[in-house]
Amino acid sequence: MIKTITIKIIIVILTLLVFNSMSIAADKPQSNKLQSICPKTKMSNECLTCHTVPHFKLKETLPDAMLVYPVKNMRILGWEYGDVNKLYALYELNSILPDEVMRFFEYVYQKGIKKVVFEIFSPGGSLFGAQKIVSMIEEYKAKGNIVETRIYGAALSAGFYIFVSGSPGHRLVSPYADLMWHELISLKGIGFVFESPSDSEESSRVLRHLQNIRNEYIASRSKLTKAQIDEKIRKKEFWMSGKQAVEYGFADGFIGSEK
Numbered sequence: 239m240i241k242t243i244t245i246k247i248i249i250v251i252l253t254l255l256v257f258n259s260m261s262i263a264a265d266k267p268q269s270n271k272l273q274s275i276c277p278k279t280k281m282s283n284e285c286l287t288c289h290t291v292p293h294f295k296l297k298e299t300l301p302d303a304m305l306v307y308p309v310k311n312m313r314i315l316g317w318e319y320g321d322v323n324k325l326y327a328l329y330e331l332n333s334i335l336p337d338e339v340m341r342f343f344e345y346v347y348q349k350g351i352k353k354v355v356f357e358i359f360s361p362g363g364s365l366f367g368a369q370k371i372v373s374m375i376e377e378y379k380a381k382g383n384i385v386e387t388r389i390y391g392a393a394l395s396a397g398f399y400i401f402v403s404g405s406p407g408h409r410l411v412s413p414y415a416d417l418m419w420h421e422l423i424s425l426k427g428i429g430f431v432f433e434s435p436s437d438s439e440e441s442s443r444v445l446r447h448l449q450n451i452r453n454e455y456i457a458s459r460s461k462l463t464k465a466q467i468d469e470k471i472r473k474k475e476f477w478m479s480g481k482q483a484v485e486y487g488f489a490d491g492f493i494g495s496e497k
Contacts, residue, residue, distance in 0.1 A: 308341040314351070326353040326386075334363030334396050336370035343374050353384040356404070362395025365422060365448065372403045372455075379405055388493055389480065392416040399452060402459040402488050411480035411489040419456065419467070420475040422449050461487030 301317035311330040319325075327346045329339070346354055356375075375385050387404030389411045398419050401409060411417070422445050450464075453471075457464040470476040483489040 308345045309338050312342055312345075314349070323352070325349075325351060326355055327351045328355045328357060331356050331358045331371075331397070331400065332360055334360065334367040334371065334400075336367045336374075339371050339374060343378060346378075352382075353386065354378065355386040355388060356400065357388045357390070358393040358397050358401050359389070359391045360393055360397030360400075362397055365396060365452075368396035368399050371400055375400070375403045384408055386410065389415040389417065389489075390493065392418075394418040395420060398488075399456065402456055407490050409488070409490045410493045411483055411491075412493055413479065413481045415480035415483070416477065417480070417483050417488065418475055418477045419471060421445075421471050421473070422452075456488075459488065461485075 302314050305314060307313070309329075311332070313328050314325055315328050316325040327342070327349075329342050331339075343354075379385055384405045385403070386408040387401045387410070389401060391412075392415060393401045394416070395418060398417050401417070453464050453467045457467050460467075462470075467476070478486065478488070480489065480492065484491065
């Protein structure tokens with residue numbers, strides 16, 4: 239009888255020892271096991287909002303991820319400086335869309351941004367659309383702000399016109415970029431209809447008026463005179479590389495170099 243009781247006691251003790259050792263092992267950190275519960279939401283592998291699987295590391299997010307922009311081709315940059323006064327707004331100008339640029343500037347004014355960068359890659363477009371954009375740029379500069387214009391690829395016609403409107407010292411190009419200015423081709427799409435010979439004469443007069451205004455502006459932004467620009471575009475297109483644009487004074491320096 240005593241022997242039987244002794245055996246039962248031994249079995250109970252051994253059982254307790256086994257359970258205790260299992261509990262200790264469970265409490266030790268499992269460095270080789272993947273975390274299966276999201277530390278933020280306490281959910282299992284279904285949580286992909288703030289973490290990735292299987293390690294549940296936080297997803298990398300851009301510094302401006304919390305902002306809702308009014309146009310898709312803009313961003314607020316400069317966060318790496320840790321100074322709100324060094325933030326600037328980047329706008330990628332591929333098409334001549336003055337209404338979109340207006341929304342961009344409205345947002346910039348609202349945020350108190352003191353510098354904007356127009357990265358231009360444009361084959362051109364509407365003269366009057368470009369004029370509206372240039373006017374908004376001039377207004378922004380008049381308030382003591384900086385407009386930096388850049389060309390990595392090409393800025394032709396209306397794109398060129400917008401490029402030269404940047405702040406002095408802040409018009410930058412790649413040496414191998416392409417720039418082009420030319421005579422206005424037509425008045426199509428701006429409300430003019432000409433049909434008779436006299437109408438043709440009037441059309442030429444209006445075109446010359448519009449051309450003179452733009453050439454005068456461009457000359458004021460370069461080392462060339464208006465007469466020289468008139469001659470360079472007479473019945474032909476005036477093409478130049480980024481390097482030549484710096485030589486003519488249309489650009490102030492090269493992207494990535496000291497200003």
